[in-house]
Amino acid sequence: MAIFIANIECELREVLLRDKPAQMLQLSPKGTVPVLQLKDRVIDESIEIIEWVLKNEQIFVDELNSDQEHETNTLINLFDGDFKFNLDRYKYSQRYEEQNPDQHRKICLDILSKIDDQIEGKYFFGDNIQKIDICILPFIRQFRIADIKWFDNLDQISNVKKYLNNFLNSDLLENIMHKYKKWEEGDSPQNFPYKPIES
DSSP: OHHHHTTOOEEEOBOBTTBOOHHHHHHOTTOOSOOEEOSSOEEOOHHHHHHHHHHHOOOOSSOOOHHHHHHHHHHHHHIIIIIHHHHHHHHTGGGOTTSOHHHHHHHHHHHHHHHGGGOOSSBTTBSSOOHHHHHHHHHHHHHHHHTHHHHHTOSTTHHHHHHHHHHHTSHHHHHHTOOOOBOOTTOOOEEESSSOOOO
């Protein structure tokens, strides 16, 4: 999302994690995505890619106050830590046989309940997208995907559901989730984004 919003064009190589190409593992032996290859280095953590974009491009419209900056950092750490930890054990419970998926789902729901009354508009801090949105919305989307019917019938996180629904119906998500052909050695380059963002 950060790369798309910043109108940075790059070559995209779509991979299957069950069939990781050797070239990807040479760049990043840990074998996770995303992996961003720059001229001088490789970045293989999502938050570090976002920070790289923010260092090079001014992509967000509004300046946040100090309280909002603090809240941004606190919630990004919470979602990248506790929320993701419990989401994995809920969504992929078959991988964690000794874990109780309902308990991990409850912890995620408790986190969402705590932020529900903090959401101020279409996005977390109002009508313009910010760093916090591109960092936490993917986690909330994955939480819903784990059990869509259950999530959609929840009553206690109405603001979170509206927040997520705006994202699910956005041009932004449509563009970044475009279906790409799996990359094979020798393929012609595929460009990202496939459709430039409208200025």
